Amino acid sequence: MNLYLYHYYEYEHGPFRNLSFLDIEAAKLMMQSLREDGGVFASRRSEDYLDVRRELERKAREIFVQKGGSPKTEYPHYMTLGPCEWIKTWYKQGMEINIHWDELEENTISFTYGDLFPTMRVKDGKSYRGQVYTKSEIMSVIREYGFPQEWNPNGDKGPERYIEVQIWDDTFMKGFG
Numbered sequence: 001m002n003l004y005l006y007h008y009y010e011y012e013h014g015p016f017r018n019l020s021f022l023d024i025e026a027a028k029l030m031m032q033s034l035r036e037d038g039g040v041f042a043s044r045r046s047e048d049y050l051d052v053r054r055e056l057e058r059k060a061r062e063i064f065v066q067k068g069g070s071p072k073t074e075y076p077h078y079m080t081l082g083p084c085e086w087i088k089t090w091y092k093q094g095m096e097i098n099i100h101w102d103e104l105e106e107n108t109i110s111f112t113y114g115d116l117f118p119t120m121r122v123k124d125g126k127s128y129r130g131q132v133y134t135k136s137e138i139m140s141v142i143r144e145y146g147f148p149q150e151w152n153p154n155g156d157k158g159p160e161r162y163i164e165v166q167i168w169d170d171t172f173m174k175g176f177g
Contacts, residue, residue, distance in 0.1 A: 002100075003081060003082065003100070003101045004082065004083075004098040004099065004100055004101065005079040005080065005081060005098060005099050005100075005101050005104070005165050005167075006079055006080045006081075006082070006083050006084065006087075006096055006097070006098045007077075007078070007079045007080075007096065007097045007098075008080075008084075008087040008088055008090065008091065008094055008095070008096050009091065009094070009095055009096075009097075010091040010092060010093060010094070010095070011091075011092075011093040011094070011095045012092070012093065015095070015097050015173075016077050016170075016173050052117070053116075053117075054075075056116050056117065056120045056121075057075050057076060057116070057166075059120060060076070060110065060112070060116060060120070060132050060166055061074070061075075061076070061168065063110075063131075063132040064110040064132050064134075064166070064168065067110075067132070067134050067137075068107065068134070069107050069108070069110055069134065069168065070107040070108060070168075071108065071168030071169070072108060072168055072169040072170070072171070073168050073169060073170055076110070076166035076167055076168050077166075077167040077170065077173070078164060078165065078166065078167070079099075079164075079165040079167060080149075080162040080163060080164060080165060081101070081111060081138065081147075081162070081163040081164075081165050082147050082149060082162070082163065083096075083098070083149070084149045084161060084162040086149075086153065086155075086161055086162075087162070099172070101135070103172065104167060104169070104172055105169065106134070106135045106136075108167065108168045108169035109135060109165055109166065109167050109168065109169075110132045110133065110134065110165075110166045110168065111132070111133040111134075111135070111137075111138040111141075111163055111164065111165055111166070112128075112131065112132055112133070112163070112164045112166070113128035113131070113133070113138075113141050113145065113148070113160060113163055114128070114148060114158075114159055114160035114161070114162070114163070114164065115159065115160075115161070115162070115164050116164055116166070117159075118158075118159035118160070119131070119164070122159060124158075128141060128145070132166075138163065142163070147162075147163065148160035148161055148162055148163065149161060149162045149163075
């Protein structure tokens with residue numbers, strides 16, 4: 001299967017800008033600025049977003065390590081497995097980058113079936129809730145459930161809109177400066 005990872009971002013700011021890589025005070029200032037500016041998806045996030053995000057990222061990293069992953073960063077960069085045009089609408093001038101999934105080391109990428117937030121927080125009994133997958137494991141999940149962006153493009157069948165990729169290494173980013 002010929003699979004690509006997609007990263008969506010605001011043209012003005014460039015790719016792979018990540019709140020988690022900022023110290024907590026700088027991240028809070030950035031969130032406040034986004035809220036005041038409005039007009040982008042991130043401006044609607046809750047006041048406790050950063051705390052919840054860091055806790056979920058810590059939990060995802062821990063699960064990934066238990067499965068043999070070797071993260072090189074404390075926090076991940078995010079992509080999707082396959083395209084998800086809906087994410088482009090989060091930005092004023094949404095852009096995308098895609099790379100073949102074989103370009104990244106298997107032990108530095110993990111997956112959740114859906115965005116990390118609902119995957120780890122929604123309690124509806126679906127087998128992929130609370131799970132973090134390796135490259136080989138996500139293929140089994142795809143065979144069972146398909147790609148969410150194909151069966152749920154409008155989000156009317158649940159919170160799953162894409163397969164999220166957590167990249168626990170930032171060396172690949174050198175080509176995207």
